[in-house]
Amino acid sequence: MAEDFKKITEQNSNYNDLEQKSVSELTEIINNEDKTVAQAVEEVLPQIKNLIESVIKQVKSGGRLFYIGAGTSGRLGILDASECPPTFGVSDDVVIGLIAGGDQAIRKAVEFAEDNTELGWQDLKAYNIHKRDIVIGIAASGTTPYVLGAVKDCKSHDIPTGCITCNPKSPLANAVDFPIEVVVGPEVITGSSRMKAGTAQKMILNMISTALMIKLDRVKGHKMVDMQLSNHKLVNRGVQMIREALHIDETQAKALLDEHQSVRQAIAYGQKTHQ
Template identity: 50%
Template sequence: MDLRITESPSVYRHLEKKSVDELIDLMNREDQSVAVQIQQALPQIGQLIKAIVGKVSAGGRLFYVGAGSGGRLSVLDVIELPTTYGVAKGVFNVILAGGIDRLADALEEREDDTKEAWEKLQVADVTSGDIVVGISASGTTPFVLAALQQCKEHGITTGCIVSNPDSPIAAASTFPVEVVTGPEFITGSTRMKCGTAQKMIFDMISTTTMIQLGRVEDNSMVNVALINVKITDRAVRMLMEKTGIADYNEAKLILLEHGSVKQAMEHVLRN
């Protein structure tokens, strides 16, 4: 691939001479363009999500494969799901260059490793019942590309989120998502607009998938894990609203007995 828009020079010059107010205004203008580019990719995003929902509904798993900022953002998305939606751990996973235990370390050199990702997928017993989604701003990251190529050879469904057109990673993907966000505010700093786009797409994928899998009712997180006082209080009030229970303490006792708003609601409706 010759076209590397993500590495194109910034349209802004002499940033060191600009004031704080000028800098944040220009960055805000650039950020506003991200949602427009995502809008153009909604058909691709929709197809990828439908594939993920199909795999997970049938008992399969999602594996994100990534390095750098994009890989770390996928970790942040996935670790929220068991708490927010009560989904079992291990359904949504991340293969991160250098390992999730090194999340806080910028191991950028590991993105050139062409064996690690596929080896970790094999350890996880990846099968054709799963789906593997590569994350790469450039669309060329060797760590990601090698994994998707191996998946393709083994009949495993693949997807990707990339920010350059016609990339090798998109070519190796069954369901490619290409969101071309253009040159970065700082030349080549893809943690900026590319990272913003990736975060927004992760939100779309995880939230839409959870809704489609029945983990949300109306507009509420009825399967939220009761892990602290704030969330438990929110869940009690949710149960009261949805069932008509007027007494807070009564609702809390029912909630704690059944472990989730959804199960508590079902108990109340049965009785």
Template identity: 55%
Template sequence: MTTETPSEYNNLESLPTAAILAGMNQLDQTVPLAVAKALPQLEKLVEVTVTRLQAGGRLFYIGAGTSGRLGVVDASECPPTFGVPAGLVVGIMAGGDGAIRQAVEGAEDNETQAWLDLQQFSANEKDVLVGIAASGRTPYVIGGLQAARAAGLATGCVVCNAGSAVAAACEWPVEVVTGPEFLTGSTRLKAGTAQKLVLNMLTTATFIRLGRVRGNKMVDMQLSNEKLVERGQRMLMDELGIAQAEAAELLRAHGSVRAALLARQ
């Protein structure tokens, strides 16, 4: 596993701060290039996700540690960004929600728990399951993907090693080979960055394809704070060529940017 191979940097404790930061930054610049190589795989996963969601399915993430937390973060950001229901994209973490803040020892080694966790949401053949595992060998993720695939769910993954057991367990693997970490084996670094980029693209591309974006604007975003209300007003001002006062009134009257735009068409 290249994510576990020794760092190209050594004697880290003897390096000055500037050298530590420069070394990490140099390695981080390789991540987008690794993601670019996986775009054809990611395209296939996006297409099947769009198809399943159009048919009434949902997108689930499973993972452990950093990988699981990234899935939870991506899922939690979809409702405010795209105005979709909270249950449409769901992040499930080995060890439960408590593991988001504090590691639960051994949770990732349970091969059967992920499918049990998914059954709390009545996961079925309409849905998509994406396993996230930098190593590509996490038993929680492998077992979940195998059970989900047998049950008819569409299955994909995001891994950072080639030829992994996680990739073999699913139909649409996305393999972003990020190589050795600055700190040997610390996959919260480059591998975690790569996973975040891929998840960003997966849900953003999916919801663009599902009509949740107009032009380049988040017209279905939830207006949950002053910043977002002001952003919504700017969208209306740009799209309709109106003053802020009128945009604010339109937004108050219709409750969303999309509804306000439709009302003026």
């Protein structure tokens, strides 16, 4: 571990006697700290760009994007991965989220699962991981053994890697090809990286998956034309997209959507027949 590595995520909070503060004071403190997160993310946009470009390259070559993490970091990766199929209509094996301890750890912590340096690679091997894939380790500390072991094994198998961490010069950042070190400073509650660190991770994950899906042509203009029509709200949204694209009334748009069961296909058919 580098001599100058310091766990900023574990440094003492800038606030004392939290239990004595009013709810109004607490919300103001938390909000003020949250305001600093977007600026911290902005400072690492070049690193985010580099990682996203590699992700796009790998996925377009037939690979998959894996997120791997423990605790909050693992849950955020799974959240981002799980939202890609309904939002963009891709298969659920394009973006895959893994968490130390398996799916049961999504809801309830699995003791010491994150301390196993071999478990991450085992979880990846269960998906027959290969060189066209890319793995992003998510760990606020940059030291989580489950994540660190996984990316090191990926490197030894020539699988490209990236990371999202909130401590500079961490072992995790040093172990990957495309490190993102977003330094948000101490948490309001000392060491509670579900707060600012988690917010920063969520923002960056949003960028990665959204940019990837746009570059995979899963967005037309600014519309989610490949979204799964899984509830009335989304069906209604789809009808409005078709109306706007084809300049037709709601009844006609609804008929096209009912026929094609896809916003993209309905628009394409409508544009073809109106030529």
